[in-house]
Amino acid sequence: MPPTVPALRIGSHQIWPPVVLAPMSGVTNRTMRALYKPFGLGLTVTEFVSSNALKHTNKRTMEMIDQHGLEKPVSTQLWGDDPATMAAAAKVVRECGADIVDINFGCPAPKVTKTNGGSACLRDVDRCEAIMQAVVDAVDCPVTMKMRLGWSESDLVYIDVAKRAQAVGVQAVTLHARTARQFYKGSADWEHIARLKSAIDIPVIGNGDLEDPHVAMERMRASGVDAIMLGRATLGNPWLIAQIADLMEGREMRSMPSAADRLRYCIVHYRAMVDEWGEARAVPQMRKHVALYLKGIPGAAVLRERIMRIDSADEAIGVIEETIARVEASAMVAA
Numbered sequence: 001m002p003p004t005v006p007a008l009r010i011g012s013h014q015i016w017p018p019v020v021l022a023p024m025s026g027v028t029n030r031t032m033r034a035l036y037k038p039f040g041l042g043l044t045v046t047e048f049v050s051s052n053a054l055k056h057t058n059k060r061t062m063e064m065i066d067q068h069g070l071e072k073p074v075s076t077q078l079w080g081d082d083p084a085t086m087a088a089a090a091k092v093v094r095e096c097g098a099d100i101v102d103i104n105f106g107c108p109a110p111k112v113t114k115t116n117g118g119s120a121c122l123r124d125v126d127r128c129e130a131i132m133q134a135v136v137d138a139v140d141c142p143v144t145m146k147m148r149l150g151w152s153e154s155d156l157v158y159i160d161v162a163k164r165a166q167a168v169g170v171q172a173v174t175l176h177a178r179t180a181r182q183f184y185k186g187s188a189d190w191e192h193i194a195r196l197k198s199a200i201d202i203p204v205i206g207n208g209d210l211e212d213p214h215v216a217m218e219r220m221r222a223s224g225v226d227a228i229m230l231g232r233a234t235l236g237n238p239w240l241i242a243q244i245a246d247l248m249e250g251r252e253m254r255s256m257p258s259a260a261d262r263l264r265y266c267i268v269h270y271r272a273m274v275d276e277w278g279e280a281r282a283v284p285q286m287r288k289h290v291a292l293y294l295k296g297i298p299g300a301a302v303l304r305e306r307i308m309r310i311d312s313a314d315e316a317i318g319v320i321e322e323t324i325a326r327v328e329a330s331a332m333v334a335a
Ligand SMILES: Cc1cc2nc3c(=O)[nH]c(=O)nc-3n(C[C@H](O)[C@H](O)[C@H](O)COP(=O)(O)O)c2cc1C
Pocket: 022, 023, 024, 025, 026, 027, 046, 047, 048, 077, 104, 106, 107, 146, 176, 207, 208, 209, 210, 229, 230, 231, 232, 233
């Protein structure tokens, strides 16, 4: 069967399938990106990195832009409100291997917006334009931009900012179809994504609330976007990516693995995190992932509470192994 959608093209990058893993701060480090890539991602994006912090190149900041090598092409995302600082940061991340530089005009977190970064930039579209121009001029790779609809419902600037992006040479735009004021409340409004797609010629990546493979394909078709970006729904469920990739490849969609196999993969994820980041950093980060892999498993609430209190990787993996044995034993009884 032929593919059901075309590849996404950003500069010289042919991105197939047109599925992008959303940048998620504290989540999409190089380990996560490399683990998730083979499920069927065309592109992965780093966590956002402060352009100011990149002036000092401390260890934690450099870890955030580090790549695994398995997950290429990688887009490195920057935030900041000063065009010159953003341009300098773009040069640094390009030298460190970024295939694409992405500008963040979407983050609604107060610690970012209080310094006029992230979505706060959308309150000053001239500044957005100056930042985009400076970054495009600074690097020899494609520059993309990710934004929300605007700061608030009464100030929806996304079409204006996207047109300016296109005019200064930005090569793709991602829209998370909520306002900054909304944070994560309500739902992403894909009508706006469709409107953006018809307003500009550069590729548009649609983002927000894609949780089901068929709904994701339908949203992509109805809005006409060139690619979709998946965030929260992939956590604990990377098989969502594989199912969507199947539909894009024109194959029959695979079914979800059994609960036991999902938990086996959770252990693979856990071990990869411990190997790369050490137990003290991996264990707290893995709590939220384990909680999500446990979704739908009988007794998940009690297990989650147990996992939250455990500080040892071996002990946490032991609890997951016990759960696999229990789930398999009850499946045998039921058969
Ligand atoms: C924990 C978390 C961290 C995030 N960090 C970033 C970030 O660093 N940069 C960014 O552009 N968006 C960030 N986002 C927003 C996501 O990229 C995405 O736009 C949003 O979650 C909506 O997509 P979804 O409904 O598929 O999750 C973050 C979201 C979450 C849940």
